Amino acid sequence: MIEPxxxxxxxxxxxxxIVAPMPMPMAELxxxxxxxxQWDRIKLGYEARGMDEKWNVFVEDQVAFLHRSWTGNGIFxxxxxxxxxxxxxxxxxxxxxxxxxxxxSSERYDRVxxxxxxxxxxxxxxxxxxRAQLVALTTQKSGRTDLPAGLVEHSALGSRSGS
Numbered sequence: 001m002i003e004p005x006x007x008x009x010x011x012x013x014x015x016x017x018i019v020a021p022m023p024m025p026m027a028e029l030x031x032x033x034x035x036x037x038q039w040d041r042i043k044l045g046y047e048a049r050g051m052d053e054k055w056n057v058f059v060e061d062q063v064a065f066l067h068r069s070w071t072g073n074g075i076f077x078x079x080x081x082x083x084x085x086x087x088x089x090x091x092x093x094x095x096x097x098x099x100x101x102x103x104x105s106s107e108r109y110d111r112v113x114x115x116x117x118x119x120x121x122x123x124x125x126x127x128x129x130x131r132a133q134l135v136a137l138t139t140q141k142s143g144r145t146d147l148p149a150g151l152v153e154h155s156a157l158g159s160r161s162g163s
Contacts, residue, residue: 005044006043006044006045006058006059007044007045007046007047007057007058008045008058008060009058009060009065011047011058012047012058012067012072014071015056015065015067015074016067016071016072016073017074018073018074018075018077018094018096019096019098019101020096020098020101021077021094021096022094022097023092023093024092024093024094024095024107024110024111024114025107028107028108029090029091029093029111030089030090030111030114030115031089032089032090032115032119033083033087033088033089034080034087034089035086035087036086036088038088039080039087041122041123042059042064042080042088042118042122042123044059045057045058045059045064045122046121046122047069048069048158050159052154052158052159053069053121053158053159054068054069054070054156054157054158055067055068055069055117055121055157055158056068056069056072063077063078064076064077064080065077066078066114066117069158071101073096073102074096075095075096076093076094076095076096076110076113076114077093077094078090078092078093078114078118079091079092079093093110093114095110105137106137108133108137109134109137109138112130112133112134112137113134113156115127115130116131116134116156116157117157120157121157121158131149131153132149134153134157135149138156
């Protein structure tokens with residue numbers, strides 16, 4: 001299989017930086033360790049391929065930039081560091097705090113979103129547990145118990161075209 005060209009800042013139609021950056025607390029960073037092979041795939045990024053896809057991701061140096069595909073607005077920046085014994089982990093992250101660009105729900109929600117975009121969108125993993133956490137956090141915030149899981153997931157993540 002031929003690997004796709006990497007998505008870069010210059011290959012995307014529009015890219016706007018985070019305007020009100022807020023560091024994510026260390027305690028709320030994803031604890032997952034991605035393998036070296038997964039990190040190689042993450043470095044290739046992901047470009048939305050249709051109207052139902054909501055995220056573009058590109059990597060510069062060891063920082064993954066997660067941008068909304070329609071607006072080009074930066075929402076998250078995740079710095080990756082190598083882990084002793086192999087693999088990569090998010091060592092620091094920043095989230096957009098301007099409510100006109102991103103309506104933050106909670107620090108836990110931000111953690112789940114960062115990991116979900118990388119896992120489900122970039123890597124194409126099912127991420128069942130993360131999706132369930134997203135639905136639970138959204139339901140908890142809204143106070144509505146009748147929100148269909150598919151609607152919650154599509155609203156936050158969009159769809160991902162086949163690889």
